[in-house]
Amino acid sequence: MNKILPAPFLSLFLLVFWLLLQNTITPGLVVLGAILAVAIPLYTNRGRDFPATIRKPFKAIEYFFLLLVDILISNLNIAAIILMPSRRIKPALIEYPLDIVGEVPITVLASTISLTPGTITAEIRRDGRALMIHALNVDDHEKLIASIKQRYEMRLKEIFKC
């Protein structure tokens, strides 16, 4: 199993991607897509120097939908901030201490922070144990850090087991 499918989720992603590109589903296309989905990870696996395995795929799907809803809310928030008088915003640079380890989980967390309400990841500390976040409008930064921690980081910790 592991010899033929070194990265099962990548293979699945490639197959879905292929079918989306074709925009139709016929048996021929599914077979061709399946061959590509097996062949491409076999070839590219040598170049993967970031070991990352999703231990809980269903949690990952739940995380994706949670993120989708949060992006929607964040859009409305930003729109409200833009349309109100600009003097009242309170930006801040915040240090966010990381609990998770590993390149892929931290990258996912940083991207999540960039996509959700009023925050952008700007930099990682030299030792890799904290992120620097720019928040557009924040009153209580402790509360913001706590909410990111329990809403996203705990879930990622569970998904990647790190």
Added chain:
Amino acid sequence: MNMTELPGWADWLVSSLIIIGALFALIGSVGLARLPDFMARLHAPTKSTTLGVGGVILGSIVYFSVTATFSWHELLITIFLFLTAPISAHLLAKAGLHLELKRVENTRDLRAQPNQYSDED
């Protein structure tokens, strides 16, 4: 190519989705012009445009699914957008940080050791 007539409900749905999308794209652009400094400006295009593009894409999916066959490949645009938007925002924020661009004076710097995030030695 002749335009196909849409049924009434689809007509309303597609038009409202496209108008909502366009509205959010417009708000994002207004934010780009209106917010006070570089870092704050970054917030507008990374977030509001996601919903703007999302609305237009949903409109397109509904339109082509009703008039022609089921059409899903617009979803690829969303996947690419979710992958690329945070990365470009991150790179711009990083560049702005390292160039030490001026920030609005009420920005609070809550970093314990700011030198740990700069490239000065």
